Amino acid sequence: xxxxxxxxxxxxxxxxxxxxxxxxxxxxxxxxxxxxxxxxxxxxxxxxxxxxxxxxxxxxxxxxxxxxxxxxxxxxxxxxxxxxxxxxxxxxxxxxxxxxxxxxxxxxxxxxxxxxxxxxxxxxxxxxxxxxxxxxxxxxxxxxxxxxxxxxxxxxxxxxxxxxxxxxxxxxxxxxxxxxxxxxxxxxxxxxxxxxxxxxxxxxxxxxxxxxxxxxxxxxxxxxxxxxxxxxxxxxxxxxxxxxxxxxxxxxxxxxxxxxxxxxxxxxxxxxxxxxxxxxxxxxxxxxxxxxxxxxxxxxxxxxxxxxxxxxxxxxxxxxxxxxxxxxxxxxxxxxxxxxxxxxxxxxxxxxxxxxxxxxxxxxxxxxxxxxxxxxxxxxxxxxxxxxxxxxxxxxxxxxxxxxxxxxxxxxxxxxxxxxxxxxxxxxxxxxxxxxxxxxxxxxxxxxxxxxxxxxxxxxxxxxxxxxxxxxxx
Amino acid sequence: xxxxxxxxxxxxxxxxxxxxxxxxxxxxxxxxxxxxxxxxxxxxxxxxxxxxxxxxxxxxxxxxxxxxxxxxxxxxxxxxxxxxxxxxxxxxxxxxxxxxxxxxxxxxxxxxxxxxxx
Numbered sequence: 001x002x003x004x005x006x007x008x009x010x011x012x013x014x015x016x017x018x019x020x021x022x023x024x025x026x027x028x029x030x031x032x033x034x035x036x037x038x039x040x041x042x043x044x045x046x047x048x049x050x051x052x053x054x055x056x057x058x059x060x061x062x063x064x065x066x067x068x069x070x071x072x073x074x075x076x077x078x079x080x081x082x083x084x085x086x087x088x089x090x091x092x093x094x095x096x097x098x099x100x101x102x103x104x105x106x107x108x109x110x111x112x113x114x115x116x117x118x119x120x121x122x123x124x125x126x127x128x129x130x131x132x133x134x135x136x137x138x139x140x141x142x143x144x145x146x147x148x149x150x151x152x153x154x155x156x157x158x159x160x161x162x163x164x165x166x167x168x169x170x171x172x173x174x175x176x177x178x179x180x181x182x183x184x185x186x187x188x189x190x191x192x193x194x195x196x197x198x199x200x201x202x203x204x205x206x207x208x209x210x211x212x213x214x215x216x217x218x219x220x221x222x223x224x225x226x227x228x229x230x231x232x233x234x235x236x237x238x239x240x241x242x243x244x245x246x247x248x249x250x251x252x253x254x255x256x257x258x259x260x261x262x263x264x265x266x267x268x269x270x271x272x273x274x275x276x277x278x279x280x281x282x283x284x285x286x287x288x289x290x291x292x293x294x295x296x297x298x299x300x301x302x303x304x305x306x307x308x309x310x311x312x313x314x315x316x317x318x319x320x321x322x323x324x325x326x327x328x329x330x331x332x333x334x335x336x337x338x339x340x341x342x343x344x345x346x347x348x349x350x351x352x353x354x355x356x357x358x359x360x361x362x363x364x365x366x367x368x369x370x371x372x373x374x375x376x377x378x379x380x381x382x383x384x385x386x387x388x389x390x391x392x393x394x395x396x397x398x399x400x401x402x403x404x405x406x407x408x409x410x411x412x413x414x415x416x417x418x419x420x421x422x423x424x425x426x427x428x429x430x431x432x433x434x435x436x437x438x439x440x441x442x443x444x445x446x447x448x449x450x451x452x453x454x455x456x457x458x459x460x461x462x463x464x465x466x467x468x469x470x471x472x473x474x
Numbered sequence: 475x476x477x478x479x480x481x482x483x484x485x486x487x488x489x490x491x492x493x494x495x496x497x498x499x500x501x502x503x504x505x506x507x508x509x510x511x512x513x514x515x516x517x518x519x520x521x522x523x524x525x526x527x528x529x530x531x532x533x534x535x536x537x538x539x540x541x542x543x544x545x546x547x548x549x550x551x552x553x554x555x556x557x558x559x560x561x562x563x564x565x566x567x568x569x570x571x572x573x574x575x576x577x578x579x580x581x582x583x584x585x586x587x588x589x590x591x592x
């Protein structure tokens with residue numbers, strides 16, 4: 001095949017009929033390149049012309065590296081020695097005449113002449129762009145907006161969210177801390193017809209009652225001491241959009257009445273105003289509290305609960321979402337590896353086992369923080385147990401105590417258990433403190449009052465620290 | 475006025491790809507096309523970013539190269555650098571042709587044993 005190559009080959013079944021080989025190759029939808037022993041181009045088909053952006057006539061006689069311009073050509077050409085003992089397949093990229101970088105899969109095979117001597121090479125080139133694009137879509141398949149999950153529970157949620165998004169009714173989102181209530185609320189807004197309007201968020205637990213009322217509904221000049229100017233509330237700001245009330249369970253009873261009035265009349269009365277204005281706002285509320293129980297305890301108005309509970313979305317805790325831990329581990333590993341430009345390749349089996357065994361009381365937020373920590377500590381290679389926050393291994397050991405010795409070590413009072421389990425192996429104090437708060441909250445079943453008591457802090461100290469660690473936003 | 479040109483190299487040829495070249499030829503020419511200085515610089519590793527930085531720090535007016543990604547091409551032209559890309563050929567011949575004002579994008583100029591002249 002050196003020099004001028006034969007354009008025709010004889011078909012075995014019809015020895016007298018020659019087939020126009022190149023014409024045949026032009027019909028193949030895969031890029032095909034035929035090279036001589038010195039890797040000069042003898043022929044390229046139409047599909048390859050389209051990929052590299054050069055015509056066969058121009059390519060003929062040029063060195064393969066100048067036609068293909070692939071990374072493999074220039075760094076590790078498998079045919080560099082002039083022969084190949086077997087076919088090789090590799091993925092690489094090329095830069096075409098449109099200055100586009102194209103991912104390709106190449107298969108290079110030797111060609112032999114009639115005497116079985118090496119005569120050149122044939123290379124097929126597959127454009128991987130459609131596959132990559134499909135892969136990106138697939139990798140986004142297990143998500144809705146920013147909420148990721150593939151468990152049965154989440155699939156059910158993903159099915160109902162688009163329907164609820166299209167409705168204009170108020171929505172109540174419930175779920176433990178860190179499950180993604182904020183993300184879901186934002187997704188609801190973006191999927192709704194109000195997507196072009198504002199999405200305004202307010203944390204009902206973060207402000208004292210008087211300030212919260214002013215913040216929500218606004219006030220007029222002179223409404224109270226210090227009200228020097230008119231102030232537009234969040235309802236006004238959310239006009240034509242969505243108002244997201246997080247921690248609705250912490251909304252004081254007096255404001256619950258006012259919110260209920262708005263939900264009924266759609267009219268907002270700023271503090272001290274005699275005239276109201278009609279606000280076209282969709283209310284999405286969220287809480288990690290048990291509102292039914294609060295209603296029974298008289299801490300949440302039943303009528304408001306019924307009003308909000310019409311459309312309810314419950315995000316299950318991570319420990320109940322079968323298969324999602326693994327998906328989220330990979331998702332956040334890729335996310336943080338890309339974000340921090342680290343070449344972290346995956347999890348070592350032992351580290352994976354620790355991560356899969358952990359029950360994530362802080363849910364997705366905690367998992368995300370753990371992976372962020374691990375990616376930053378590991379920097380490259382695989383995530384090993386030593387790259388994980390130490391409390392994971394400690395918690396694992398504390399879950400499986402063995403024998404009398406273990407009984408002796410474990411402190412009987414629940415209050416002490418929190419301290420011993422959490423702090424012992426912690427890498428940094430802020431993380432340990434954060435973890436301590438989470439565990440205290442879990443043990444107090446979400447009651448901040450009880451959690452503060454367990455921790456020996458004032459409720460305000462707990463609130464301040466939770467705010468500091470961003471734990472008051474779910 | 476002295477004109478400066480940078481050519482990414484692959485051995486003696488213009489490198490088929492800008493981002494994979496680990497050597498560059500840097501040449502200074504008088505206005506009449508006379509080459510007053512030529513030097514070959516070696517990069518620690520191939521990198522489009524590093525090459526772009528070199529183009530800027532060496533104050534080159536023109537880059538002659540083979541394949542170059544659109545993003546890099548746009549960056550260099552935005553910085554006022556003339557980029558003549560998709561060029562195939564021996565660097566010395568390409569440089570001479572450019573000095574004579576006869577080089578344009580897409581040219582295949584002579585040649586070693588494995589490149590075909592126009």
